Amino acid sequence: MTEESLSQTAPPPADDTERDEGIGTRDIVRALFKDLLVLASVIFLVALIFSAVFADFVAPYDPLLPNIFANRLPPLSTATGMDGSEQFHLLGTDALGRDMLSRLIFGARASIFVALVSVFVSGVLGTIMGVLAGYYGGAVEAIIMRAVDAFMAVPSLLIALFVLFIIGGGLVNMVLIFALVRWVVYARLARGITLSLKESSFVEAARAIGASDTRIMLRHILPNMISPLLVLATLEVALLVLAEAGLSFLGFGLLPPEPSWGLMISRGREYMREAWWMITLPGLAIFLTTLSLNLVANWFRAVMDPVQRWRWLM
Amino acid sequence: MKLNSAFNTYIFKRVVNSLILLVVVMSMVFFANRQIGDPARMVLGNGASEEAVLALRQQMGLEDPMAEQYGRFLFGLATGDLGQTYRFGMSNSMFQGGDASSMDTLPIAMERLPATLFLAGATILFAVLVALPMGLYAAVHPRSSPDRAIGVLSLAGVSIVEYWFALILVLVFAVQFAWLPTSGYGSFAHVILPALALSLRPIGRITQIARSSLLDELAKPYVTAARGRGIPMRRVASFHALKNAAIPIVTTIGDETINVVTGVIIIETIFGWPGIGALTVDALSIRDVPLVEATVFLLVLMVLTINLLVDLAYAFLNPRLRIG
Numbered sequence: 001m002t003e004e005s006l007s008q009t010a011p012p013p014a015d016d017t018e019r020d021e022g023i024g025t026r027d028i029v030r031a032l033f034k035d036l037l038v039l040a041s042v043i044f045l046v047a048l049i050f051s052a053v054f055a056d057f058v059a060p061y062d063p064l065l066p067n068i069f070a071n072r073l074p075p076l077s078t079a080t081g082m083d084g085s086e087q088f089h090l091l092g093t094d095a096l097g098r099d100m101l102s103r104l105i106f107g108a109r110a111s112i113f114v115a116l117v118s119v120f121v122s123g124v125l126g127t128i129m130g131v132l133a134g135y136y137g138g139a140v141e142a143i144i145m146r147a148v149d150a151f152m153a154v155p156s157l158l159i160a161l162f163v164l165f166i167i168g169g170g171l172v173n174m175v176l177i178f179a180l181v182r183w184v185v186y187a188r189l190a191r192g193i194t195l196s197l198k199e200s201s202f203v204e205a206a207r208a209i210g211a212s213d214t215r216i217m218l219r220h221i222l223p224n225m226i227s228p229l230l231v232l233a234t235l236e237v238a239l240l241v242l243a244e245a246g247l248s249f250l251g252f253g254l255l256p257p258e259p260s261w262g263l264m265i266s267r268g269r270e271y272m273r274e275a276w277w278m279i280t281l282p283g284l285a286i287f288l289t290t291l292s293l294n295l296v297a298n299w300f301r302a303v304m305d306p307v308q309r310w311r312w313l314m
Numbered sequence: 315m316k317l318n319s320a321f322n323t324y325i326f327k328r329v330v331n332s333l334i335l336l337v338v339v340m341s342m343v344f345f346a347n348r349q350i351g352d353p354a355r356m357v358l359g360n361g362a363s364e365e366a367v368l369a370l371r372q373q374m375g376l377e378d379p380m381a382e383q384y385g386r387f388l389f390g391l392a393t394g395d396l397g398q399t400y401r402f403g404m405s406n407s408m409f410q411g412g413d414a415s416s417m418d419t420l421p422i423a424m425e426r427l428p429a430t431l432f433l434a435g436a437t438i439l440f441a442v443l444v445a446l447p448m449g450l451y452a453a454v455h456p457r458s459s460p461d462r463a464i465g466v467l468s469l470a471g472v473s474i475v476e477y478w479f480a481l482i483l484v485l486v487f488a489v490q491f492a493w494l495p496t497s498g499y500g501s502f503a504h505v506i507l508p509a510l511a512l513s514l515r516p517i518g519r520i521t522q523i524a525r526s527s528l529l530d531e532l533a534k535p536y537v538t539a540a541r542g543r544g545i546p547m548r549r550v551a552s553f554h555a556l557k558n559a560a561i562p563i564v565t566t567i568g569d570e571t572i573n574v575v576t577g578v579i580i581i582e583t584i585f586g587w588p589g590i591g592a593l594t595v596d597a598l599s600i601r602d603v604p605l606v607e608a609t610v611f612l613l614v615l616m617v618l619t620i621n622l623l624v625d626l627a628y629a630f631l632n633p634r635l636r637i638g
Contacts, residue, residue: 283478
């Protein structure tokens with residue numbers, strides 16, 4: 001983020017309706033085009049989500065269909081399929097002759113689905129807990145924050161690994177575990193913001209005209225923490241994509257033959273010496289995804305920050 | 315160093331809290347572990363008769379009331395006795411005509427501690443030595459091209475899958491060039507690849523935090539005053555500002571040390587590093603419940619100790635916590 005683009009977006013726009021919204025969508029899009037790396041990240045993420053959602057149409061072949069005549073083909077090779085047709089493997093094939101590109105696309109679906117759903121569940125849960133703790137204080141706060149401290153003190157990966165060992169891996173269990181261990185980061189953030197907003201004059205004003213606690217929390221406090229929560233959620237998606245890969249590698253995450261990026265790396269490890277693409281490509285896919293998410297989150301924070309500061313000065 | 319009494323009370327509370335947390339975590343591990351099947355059956359295998367299983371259950375105390383078993387577990391926790399392994403290294407100790415004590419899980423796990431501490435220590439030392447100068451440079455030259463490059467590099471560091479990077483390192487430096495050993499333990503050469511793989515994330519995080527907290531610090535009046543006296547920026551940043559910006563940096567170093575302690579679970583497995591992490595994975599995969607309990611105990615203990623050390627470090631950095 002450069003100094004000029006920030007100062008362009010920061011001052012209050014002339015239009016009154018836009019002023020209430022703070023920074024307009026148009027300003028964000030304009031700022032986006034000034035940072036090509038971030039623009040590339042956004043395009044990559046959109047393409048990734050599109051192909052994950054429409055994997056059945058985008059993927060050239062069936063990700064689970066083996067082809068014994070075409071195992072471990074390097075990228076850009078052609079082979080005769082099991083049905084006799086000519087097949088082109090842009091990114092090569094794996095040890096069972098399954099198309100790498102198709103598996104990467106379906107793997108994106110698994111990895112991103114786990115991360116997004118977990119972030120959504122833990123984000124909603126954590127935000128509710130955090131706002132309640134910050135708003136009501138007292139015993140509610142003491143109980144919630146004691147739980148938060150306990151979860152914060154033990155590394156998430158260790159808890160996840162142990163619980164998955166007890167209840168077994170798989171997609172649903174992973175989502176549950178991630179939600180269980182990660183809600184605390186949102187709770188801590190939401191509580192902090194609620195504590196500072198609770199004392200602000202607009203909350204006091206709302207209370208003076210007789211707004212209920214629920215209304216104050218939903219209409220006055222929650223909207224003011226959306227952008228930091230979004231930044232945190234984006235970073236958490238990146239973190240959970242990495243965590244999924246790690247747990248799947250150890251055999252406590254998604255289960256084969258489900259194509260997931262983590263599982264592809266762990267399978268590729270066996271053929272590391274003779275088939276470099278089997279291990280390199282899924283790792284690169286994860287790297288590009290998490291790097292894009294991190295770049296976008298960083299950029300978004302930079303764009304939103306001066307606006308918030310300006311708002312608080314009003 | 316003399317500390318004021320409020321800080322002593324604080325540290326005392328933190329120690330007590332940590333101990334309570336340790337007991338809570340271990341209790342959850344204890345009850346969770348009772349859900350995954352009959353330990354006696356696991357020791358004897360599927361072919362064993364019902365009578366043999368029952369006999370062993372009685373011998374292992376599994377037929378006693380749950381409250382009594384739990385009480386025994388808590389007593390064991392307090393005295394450092396976490397039970398005996400079901401099968402880990404069993405054949406070993408038998409060959410050596412081993413006595414029963416060589417089956418105790420805590421000593422088996424403790425034996426692995428030095429290797430893990432060595433790897434984690436080397437990783438964090440390397441990460442700090444790389445990250446601090448980078449963060450310092452980026453903060454002194456904000457918005458320059460090196461700053462942008464450092465920013466993207468540190469984001470790349472936190473975006474990479476550690477074990478994948480480890481495998482790529484093995485592929486390149488151990489297999490392709492054969493400069494370094496693929497796995498094992500013993501010489502200095504063995505620690506390079508695992509430490510490098512583990513250090514990327516801490517390097518990224520520490521660089522980011524060092525840059526941002528230094529930038530905040532460099533905007534303060536005393537920096538301008540020092541510059542006005544003709545002290546070069548580099549010197550002001552590294553001697554004056556760095557110390558005042560140290561608290562968030564130390565917090566991050568602590569957090570990242572904890573991440574490394576969990577990261578070793580996978581990295582040790584890949585490099586055949588004989589530490590706690592590899593032992594945890596082994597114990598989990600053969601479902602050796604007491605051994606899992608011992609490794610989890612040591613890992614959680616390490617994490618709590620690091621948290622306490624970070625708290626103590628605050629006292630060195632913040633003079634208000636000291637007397638006089």
